[in-house]
Amino acid sequence: MTLRIVVMVAIAAMAIGWPFLLENRYITHIGVLIAISITTSVSLNMMLRIGQLSVAQAAFMGLGAYTSTLLVMRLGVPFLLAFPASGLLVAAIAAAIGPIFLRVKGVYFVLLTFAFGEGIVLMFQEWVSLFGGNNGIHGIPKASLFGTSMVSLRSYYFFALGLAGVTLFTSIVIFRSAIGTVLDSLNENEALSQSLGVNPLSYRVAVFAVAGFFTGLAGSIYAHYTGFLSPDAFSFWSFVDMLVINVIGGIGSPFGPVIGAILLVPLPELLRDVRQYQMLTYGLLLLTAVLFLPSGIVGGLRELQRRWRAR
Amino acid sequence: MTGFLELSGLSKRFRGLRAVDDVSCRMDEGELFGIIGPNGAGKTTLFNLITGTLRPTSGEVIFRGDRITGLKPDAVARRGIVRTFQATTIFRDASVLDNVRRAYLLRAMYQPGQLGGYREKLRSAETEAGEVLELLELHRMSGQNARELPYGSQKLLGVAMALATRPRVLLMDEPAAGLNPNETRALGGLFQRLRSRGINIVLVEHDMRLVMSVCDRILVLNYGRPIALGRPDEIRADPQVIEAYLGGADEIA
Numbered sequence: 001m002t003l004r005i006v007v008m009v010a011i012a013a014m015a016i017g018w019p020f021l022l023e024n025r026y027i028t029h030i031g032v033l034i035a036i037s038i039t040t041s042v043s044l045n046m047m048l049r050i051g052q053l054s055v056a057q058a059a060f061m062g063l064g065a066y067t068s069t070l071l072v073m074r075l076g077v078p079f080l081l082a083f084p085a086s087g088l089l090v091a092a093i094a095a096a097i098g099p100i101f102l103r104v105k106g107v108y109f110v111l112l113t114f115a116f117g118e119g120i121v122l123m124f125q126e127w128v129s130l131f132g133g134n135n136g137i138h139g140i141p142k143a144s145l146f147g148t149s150m151v152s153l154r155s156y157y158f159f160a161l162g163l164a165g166v167t168l169f170t171s172i173v174i175f176r177s178a179i180g181t182v183l184d185s186l187n188e189n190e191a192l193s194q195s196l197g198v199n200p201l202s203y204r205v206a207v208f209a210v211a212g213f214f215t216g217l218a219g220s221i222y223a224h225y226t227g228f229l230s231p232d233a234f235s236f237w238s239f240v241d242m243l244v245i246n247v248i249g250g251i252g253s254p255f256g257p258v259i260g261a262i263l264l265v266p267l268p269e270l271l272r273d274v275r276q277y278q279m280l281t282y283g284l285l286l287l288t289a290v291l292f293l294p295s296g297i298v299g300g301l302r303e304l305q306r307r308w309r310a311r
Numbered sequence: 312m313t314g315f316l317e318l319s320g321l322s323k324r325f326r327g328l329r330a331v332d333d334v335s336c337r338m339d340e341g342e343l344f345g346i347i348g349p350n351g352a353g354k355t356t357l358f359n360l361i362t363g364t365l366r367p368t369s370g371e372v373i374f375r376g377d378r379i380t381g382l383k384p385d386a387v388a389r390r391g392i393v394r395t396f397q398a399t400t401i402f403r404d405a406s407v408l409d410n411v412r413r414a415y416l417l418r419a420m421y422q423p424g425q426l427g428g429y430r431e432k433l434r435s436a437e438t439e440a441g442e443v444l445e446l447l448e449l450h451r452m453s454g455q456n457a458r459e460l461p462y463g464s465q466k467l468l469g470v471a472m473a474l475a476t477r478p479r480v481l482l483m484d485e486p487a488a489g490l491n492p493n494e495t496r497a498l499g500g501l502f503q504r505l506r507s508r509g510i511n512i513v514l515v516e517h518d519m520r521l522v523m524s525v526c527d528r529i530l531v532l533n534y535g536r537p538i539a540l541g542r543p544d545e546i547r548a549d550p551q552v553i554e555a556y557l558g559g560a561d562e563i564a
């Protein structure tokens with residue numbers, strides 16, 4: 001336990017400290033992408049842990065991104081307000097559709113959220129006057145906090161890292177609390193849990209809304225960081241990225257997607273020269289994980305630890 | 312005595328099948344109420360109607376003066392009507408203690424007076440669970456994995472979990488099935504203890520000796536229809552009941 005805390009503090013210190021030791025724009029850029037990806041993947045992980053594969057997560061990120069962008073660009077809302085608003089709007093949407101969507105399980109939920117996601121992307125594409133269509137929106141202003149514009153890469157890194165940290169912390173706290181016990185019980189035996197007085201839907205909707213909230217916030221940072229939005233960034237494939245990150249890192253723990261994001265996000269950048277092999281590498285990694293590490297890297301590490309203890 | 316739990320014209324049809332057909336009865340507070348009937352008579356379906364697992368085709372369930380028909384199972388449970396299942400229903404991968412602790416915790420989530428921290432809840436769950444396990448004489452197995460328990464103990468664990476929610480009414484669906492004669496006798500003793508704690512019991516059971524010895528009144532169902540309602544001695548002498556059970560595997564003790 002204490003060892004675990006030491007390791008966690010060390011990793012946190014490294015995540016915060018390295019940009020001061022190593023000033024490399026390129027690596028910092030990847031760092032921002034990883035931090036954003038951790039936020040979205042840990043959010044998806046919350047849904048996976050309640051047994052619901054939500055394909056809507058990518059669309060949620062898009063809704064957060066466009067909300068923040070439009071609030072800032074069209075209405076002149078300061079980023080400091082547009083940022084939380086993007087998370088809250090997505091949470092509200094999740095809370096509104098949740099009671100309908102979360103009534104169904106398994107394949108049906110996957111299909112419903114898939115259709116929802118496609119619908120949202122279609123809206124981004126077709127409602128040109130508002131969302132800019134397939135040309136997207138250019139020249140999104142940099143995020144500004146308290147009147148000072150965030151221009152340095154490093155400030156984005158810390159902002160995105162902070163959000164990733166809060167998301168991770170929230171996920172851990174939720175699943176370690178009494179609420180986590182309820183969620184696990186629902187997962188294991190819904191009829192029994194319900195017969196003991198738990199309303200399954202309300203708990204699931206709450207998790208859906210929390211996952212949507214953080215994903216929306218991640219979308220906002222993404223928009224103002226890249227300065228450019230186009231609908232295809234929030235397509236089905238961006239959901240697949242989040243899912244692969246979870247599967248390879250490990251679904252059973254909130255740290256799984258953290259490890260997954262750190263390993264997988266840099267890949268497309270590293271493989272830039274051999275672009276045609278990118279999907280292949282992805283596929284091979286996924287295949288290896290599914291065959292040899294069914295519980296992901298975190299699951300594999302746990303297994304190692306168990307064997308080590310059993311010696 | 313006032314009407315405590317009341318069923319009025321309760322019916323459930325599955326396609327053409329009348330699984331529960333116009334059942335009306337009134338259970339009094341403090342009464343130990345039995346429901347018997349041949350296989351497929353509609354006993355479990357009746358429980359499902361009372362607990363909101365199924366919506367009745369027609370009729371009402373009234374609990375302490377309130378209509379609870381159509382409420383969801385969790386809402387019914389939060390009002391104090393908690394059931395156990397005919398098949399063993401437990402959290403199989405958790406320990407015995409953990410099962411009961413969870414049951415307590417799930418219920419405590421909704422109790423406003425208990426909005427203390429998680430640790431606090433866990434601690435009271437711990438003591439509460441210990442007491443319940445002792446009451447059911449499962450405490451010696453509390454560290455064991457629930458799936459490793461013998462069938463009879465798994466069923467008792469289901470009862471323990473229901474008790475951990477502090478129900479006012481406990482609906483038990485064949486708690487004695489799978490128990491050995493000693494355990495069954497112990498179960499009879501348990502009913503008396505629960506009763507002295509003010510828990511009302513509705514018992515669905517095939518073990519006639521148990522039903523006849525513990526119940527105050529018994530409702531007999533046959534093909535979903537109530538064919539008799541009365542004290543054990545009245546039920547035993549009822550020609551329709553004898554008729555319904557003739558040729559069946561069940562025997563009236």
Ligand SMILES: Nc1ncnc2c1ncn2[C@@H]1O[C@H](COP(=O)(O)OP(=O)(O)OP(=O)(O)O)[C@@H](O)[C@H]1O
Nearest residue numbers: 325328330348349350351352353354355356357397
């Ligand atoms: N969900 C359902 N859909 C269709 N028919 C059902 C359903 N549940 C029960 N039935 C039918 O309703 C009738 C009553 O079943 P029920 O399980 O209530 O009987 P029971 O009295 O509990 O029997 P047992 O003593 O075997 O447990 C049976 O004919 C059964 O096949």
Ligand SMILES: [Mg+2]
Nearest residue numbers: 354355356397
């Ligand atoms: Mg039955």
